[in-house]
Amino acid sequence: MSTSVILTKEEFLQHWLGHRTLTRRTLEKFPENDLFTFSIGGMRPFSELIMELLSIAEPGLRGIVEKQEKPYDHALGLTTKADLLARWDADTPKIIELYNQIPEEDFHKDYNLFGEYKFPIYSNLLYFVDNEIHHRAQGFVYLRALGIEPPFFWERY
Amino acid sequence: MSTSVILTKEEFLQHWLGHRTLTRRTLEKFPENDLFTFSIGGMRPFSELIMELLSIAEPGLRGIVEKQEKPYDHALGLTTKADLLARWDADTPKIIELYNQIPEEDFHKDYNLFGEYKFPIYSNLLYFVDNEIHHRAQGFVYLRALGIEPPFFWERY
Numbered sequence: 001m002s003t004s005v006i007l008t009k010e011e012f013l014q015h016w017l018g019h020r021t022l023t024r025r026t027l028e029k030f031p032e033n034d035l036f037t038f039s040i041g042g043m044r045p046f047s048e049l050i051m052e053l054l055s056i057a058e059p060g061l062r063g064i065v066e067k068q069e070k071p072y073d074h075a076l077g078l079t080t081k082a083d084l085l086a087r088w089d090a091d092t093p094k095i096i097e098l099y100n101q102i103p104e105e106d107f108h109k110d111y112n113l114f115g116e117y118k119f120p121i122y123s124n125l126l127y128f129v130d131n132e133i134h135h136r137a138q139g140f141v142y143l144r145a146l147g148i149e150p151p152f153f154w155e156r157y
Numbered sequence: 158m159s160t161s162v163i164l165t166k167e168e169f170l171q172h173w174l175g176h177r178t179l180t181r182r183t184l185e186k187f188p189e190n191d192l193f194t195f196s197i198g199g200m201r202p203f204s205e206l207i208m209e210l211l212s213i214a215e216p217g218l219r220g221i222v223e224k225q226e227k228p229y230d231h232a233l234g235l236t237t238k239a240d241l242l243a244r245w246d247a248d249t250p251k252i253i254e255l256y257n258q259i260p261e262e263d264f265h266k267d268y269n270l271f272g273e274y275k276f277p278i279y280s281n282l283l284y285f286v287d288n289e290i291h292h293r294a295q296g297f298v299y300l301r302a303l304g305i306e307p308p309f310f311w312e313r314y
Contacts, residue, residue, distance in 0.1 A: 004261035007279050009163050015283060040197065041301025104161035122164050126172060133287055134310060137294030144198030153291060 009104050013096065016129050018156030020095075023053065023136045024088055025151040029143055032081050038142055046142055049135040050084050051076045057128055058091040060113060061098040064124065069115035166261050170253065173286050175313030177252075180210065180293045181245055182308040186300055189238050195299055203299055206292040207241050208233045214285055215248040217270060218255040221281065226272035 027035075027050055036047045044052075055074045063070060078084050107122040117124065140150040184192075184207055193204045201209075212231045220227060235241050264279040274281065297307040 004166075004264070005162055006166050006169060006261055006264040007164050007283075011279065012163060015280075019287075040298055041304070043298065043301050104163055107161070107163040122168065123172075126164075130176075130290055131310070133290040134294045134297075137291045138298055140291075141197055141200065141295055141298040144200050147198070153288070 009102075009107075012125070013099050016099075016125075017092070017096070019129055019132055019136075020057075020088075020092060022151060022153070022156050023050075023132055023139075024085070025155065026136050026139045026143070027081070027084060027088065029148055029150060030081065030139070031146070031148075034142070034146055035081050035084075036079070038146060040142065040145060043138065046139045047078070047081075047084060048074070049138060050088070051078060053132050053135060054078075054084075054087055054091060056131065058094050058098070060124065060128060061095055061102075063113065064111050064121055065098045065101045067111075069112050071116065072114045166259075166264075169282070170256050173256075173282075174249070174253070176286055176289055176293075177214075177245075177249060179308060179310070179313050180207075180289055180296075181242065182312065183293050183296045183300070184238070184241060184245065186305055186307060187238065187296070188303070188305075191299070191303055192238050192241075193236070195303060197299065197302060200295065203296045204235070204238075204241060205231070206295060207245070208235060210289050210292060211235075211241075211244055211248060213288065215251050215255070217281065217285060218252055218259075220270065221268050221278055222255045222258045224268075226269050228273065229271045 027046070030038075030046055034046075036045055039045050052074045054076055055072050059070070059072060062068070076087070078087060102121065107125075108120050110118055111121050111124060112118040113124045117127075119127075143150045184203070187195075187203055191203075193202050196202050209231045211233060212229050216227070216229060219225070233244070235244060259278065264282075265277050267275055268278050268281060269275040270281045274284075276284075300307045
């Protein structure tokens with residue numbers, strides 16, 4: 001394409017990593033028990049939302065890079081906050097490594113994410129970040145309902 | 158820049174407009190009274206969150222295009238759901254028109270948004286969308302707590 005770059009591949013990665021830092025902070029704020037049990041309106045506890053995010057980011061990217069269209073599996077079986085934080089931290093360098101393997105030229109190619117969602121790769125990646133913001137915001141409301149102040153939305157470092 | 162385009166200017170606009178459609182659907186789901194009064198954990202009612210979004214999107218873009226660094230004003234004084242929907246709909250074509258006036262070459266230039274947030278324009282625009290996703294998700298939780306099913310997250314058309 002001949003148009004100017006409005007957002008570089010590296011800028012998008014840094015944007016995502018900033019969001020991951022904020023999501024990690026949000027996870028840290030939860031008391032152990034509430035993380036696995038607290039819910040509003042029949043929604044999932046924050047631990048399950050985090051497991052959804054974990055089962056999308058690294059496995060989704062790995063699928064894109066290795067061209068494997070395996071279904072996702074949100075049931076990761078992580079049962080403590082320490083386990084969730086450890087998986088989050090273990091995934092971050094893998095995410096960076098996998099993301100860096102996607103050629104810029106491929107961002108407009110279709111990929112059938114998890115064997116189910118056939119969209120251009122840029123669109124799949126935007127979805128990962130959007131979905132993380134969406135579920136983390138749910139966590140913010142849970143924290144407020146628990147009387148706990150969430151992190152600042154702009155704290156991404 | 159010499160790198161390939163991972164996301165075109167038009168694709169980013171369409172991405173944003175898709176989110177605006179979903180936010181509008183979320184607003185439509187609220188009962189009139191709950192829109193202005195329902196709250197969890199001391200957070201603002203959804204009407205105020207919508208007014209925040211309204212006071213950022215069109216005015217923020219206008220500031221970028223007209224290079225005016227006026228402060229934002231969330232207190233729009235809209236007091237009915239019909240007024241909020243009408244303003245939302247009136248702003249969408251203005252957003253398209255203003256966005257299309259930003260040259261691609263300018264996306265990496267710094268702009269002191271609302272006279273307060275000095276970042277590259279691409280970063281300001283990502284923030285607009287992130288902030289919309291974040292507050293809309295809060296609305297999703299309010300709806301669930303009210304026993305109302307929110308729209309599907311992927312319904313952006």
